[in-house]
Amino acid sequence: MDIIKINDLVKRFPVGKGHFTAINKINLSFGKGEFAGFVGPSGSGKTTLLNIIGSLDTPSEGSTIVMDKSISELSHKQAARLRNMYIGFIFQTYNLLPVYTVFENVEFALLLQNISASERKKAVMEALEWVGLTDKVKSKPNMLSGGESQRVAIARSMVKKPEIVLADEPTANLDSKNSHHILQTMKTLNKELNVTFIFATHDEKVMKYLNRIITLEDGKVVSDKENKS
Ligand SMILES: Nc1ncnc2c1ncn2[C@@H]1O[C@H](COP(=O)(O)OP(=O)(O)OP(=O)(O)O)[C@@H](O)[C@H]1O
Ligand SMILES: [Mg+2]
Known part of the structure; x- marks a missing residue:
């Protein structure tokens, strides 16, 4: 069954x-548990498409169905609930909250869910362990390097073990060792919990892990291929 x-x-x-037409008549579907990615030149529409899938932006025409819900028919509140419950985002620009610590930034993703403080702490520490940042729990974003900020954003997106993770250039600021470690963690969540991942990326390292590569050019899908490496 399609999840998207x-x-x-x-x-x-x-x-x-x-x-300016950023997305030009795209038809796609994703099954649950896919590990797929959008590639293509800068400006081809990757981020725009992820934002629409994640209900952060609305299309001019056409429809998006996520987990059986037609996004355009949802109220703001219903769309926010869908995001909070089921979708994790990794933004190209991180979007960390500057006045909060690393711990609190990751915990934020869990606050709207009905989870006790001790369970939250356990989940946050586990997510920070995935990204190798347990020694930075008390740091504020302005004390972090670009790659560390990116890893906080990755932990925040996965801490609630969502149905879908939308990852926009998640490795852009990571060295090769951290990139591989994080991609392996993502793949484990994908295999063990059947979390669906959709990436936007220019990174060859990410592409190697993907099961499906969708190439965009000028807002159109120019190829959609299974990737068996
Ligand atoms: N709010 C906006 N207003 C006007 N044009 C926009 C807006 N957002 C995006 N665009 C344009 O839409 C096109 C697609 O942008 P998008 O951010 O989706 O590209 P991308 O594939 O993610 O590129 P990159 O690889 O550089 O991140 C670009 O030409 C961009 O300038
Ligand atoms: Mg982009």
């Missing part, structure tokens, strides 16, 4: 007096 279905999706952004 995208039908005739078009996204136009207003630019000056006209508009």
